[in-house]
Amino acid sequence: MTAQSALTPSAPPHPVAVGIEGWGWRHGSRRAWALREVGLRIEPGERVLLLGASGSGKSTLVRAIAGVLGADEGESEGSIRLGGALPSAARGRAGLVLQDPDSQVVLARVGDEVAFGCENLGVPREEIWHRVREALELVGLDVPLDRSTSALSGGQKQRLALAAVVAMRPGLIILDEPTANLDPDGVMQVRDAVARVVEQTGATLVVVEHRVAAWEPVVDRVIVLADGGVVADGAPEAVLRDRGEELADSGVWVPGHRPTWPPRATRPRGSVLVSTDDLVVARVPGRPIAEISHLEVTEGAATAITGPNGAGKSTLGLTLAGLIPPASGMVVPSSALADGQRGHPHQWPSRALLTRLGMVFQDPEHQLLARTVRGELEVGPRALGLAESEIAARVEELLHRLRLDRLAEANPYTLSGGEKRRLTVAAALATRPRVLVLDEPTFGQDARTWAELVALLARVREEGSAVVTITHDLDVVEALGADSFVLGGSS
Structure with missing residues (x-):
């Protein structure tokens, strides 16, 4: 029996610590390193918002933490550990939710989709379906288990992806721009679902987002990437207040710092x-x-x-x-x-x-x-x-x-x-x-x-x-x- 299946239905996951030492990554087709000499320690149960300008390496870093960067995709240096183990050896301890919900849906029915990860971890059948129902309730997705996944809206699919991760009971939940294509209501639904999950499970959270204002109430730490490394790290109010203008100038979305809008139209409308x-x-x-x-x-x-x-x-x-x-x-x-x-x-x-x-x-x-x-x-x-x-x-x-x-x-x-x-x-x-x-x-x-x-x-x-x-x-x-x-x- 695996460590995952040994859990009782009510047992929470063990929060996972993330240790990163001198880590770097270079894509196979690039000369320059996307990230280099990154050093971080994320404590068990911390809730981290990872910020940075477009192309600063946020997605690369979280994929490395989740263990889904292939060795044939590029060159790495340094080390990443999840609770002391390599990500590749920490199967089931980290769950990743991507920004495009359609890219994550594998099966045709909602219940089967949520059960899929548990099946891969060898969780007993009777335990799987308890977890499926528990996860769907936790993320607020109230649909029949046999509902077609293709019939769900974007916001529902994103909560489905989150439920599939929650059912595996990882100690680390990683979200890579999970609300990028959602309407305002969908953003808040997913944000609130994540808040419930981490509150009730105690899991460590790392979320990549441009919507700082939406996620600021959920997190207790902000880390900012720029120029291939970490340039700011601390409590949200401190980082966003003390470094707000500097970060906004570099492209980070900072509440209260609106980007420049173009001039109003001067050309008369045509036909x-x-x-x-x-x-x-x-x-x-x-x-x-x-x-x-x-x-x-x-x-x-x-x-x-x-x-x-x-x-x-x-x-x-x-x-x-x-x-x-x-x-x-x-x-x-x-x-x-x-x-x-x-x-x-x-x-x-x-x-x-x-x-x-x-x-x-x-x-x-x-x-x-x-x-x-x-x-x-x-x-x-x-x-x-x-x-x-x-x-x-x-x-x-x-x-x-x-x-x-x-x-x-x-x-x-x-x-x-x-x-x-x-x-x-x-x-x-x-x-x-x-x-x-x-x-x-x-x-x-x-x-x-x-x-x-x-x-x-x-x-x-x-x-x-x-x-x-x-x-x-x-x-x-x-x-x-x-x-x-x-x-x-x-x-």
Whole structure:
């Protein structure tokens, strides 16, 4: 019988200490080290918020602590210990929840998903199902065990992922931006679920987040990464008060320090480029998600599509961008946008879409195609048959504006989540579409890159293109002076 299965149903996990000495990591395709000479001690039961600018190594560090950085992915130095053991030898002692809930769901039914980790740890069957129910109750996910995991909203899936970790009873819970793509209610639901879990289990907590204000009441320590190492470490109120201005300047989201917003629009709005007529959208044929009676997308203006998780915002975006057909009704392009193309946008050839309707997916990895960052930015312009000099000029401008210069020759898959997002936005902008549809464009961004990305979208708007942003980030809506279209639905 394993140590995990020896637990009684009411026995809490043993909180795990984390010891890091001289640790560093270099991705296989990089010359520079992502982190180096990191030294930390996290005591059992501590609740740590790990902060840092985009690309500072936060995700790399927590994945190393969780033992999921593969030796073939890069080079490491120094040591990490969980309660004195290597992460690879501390099976079941650490549980990791990632920012994308869809990437963590393995099985088709809720109960099976929560039970999966326990089964891998050899927990007896009768104990597993007690833990499954206990974990679902603890995270506040009140759904039948046979509920389809694909039918859950984003917030529900994130609580499901947390329940699957809780059921294994790890002594260390690690969360890597668990609320990045959630609506405000979903953020608080997940935050409150985590607070209940650590309060009742006593587990050590390490959470990576940009939403400092939401997590500050839950944690008792803040650690900040920058320039490949630890630059601040202490009580939240001390670090955020004493180092607040300095941290904000480096890109850390600090409560009370708002990033710069772009100037208000000065260019007069133009004509309608795309509209809808009694549109019904569906990701799967025959299963409509949302009805949109009328929506207009205007040149030289920004439109924000908001609403709760599960309302159909992403599906509407894909339909507007011509990537999936309407379930019924119409997406109507103007004659100026169609420019000789016939039919609905989803019937147009892909090359025609490049300069008319650009789409940035919610998950950046769903649209990465090339081996290098530079190559990724060259894909669209090259498909258009542009001259090499024009391709080079566009690519260099975007690399600079989105702080991707130093990563030009890096493999896109080794970038941080925020860097991948900026890359996919840049790749869409490289073909200069008349309408740009972006699904959660600011997720994973630090305060500095958020401001730069929003300024870039404002510039696209000022140049006469239409910007459609699907977002839970209400600051983006206000900063862009966007028309707000609220899509209803259940969270």
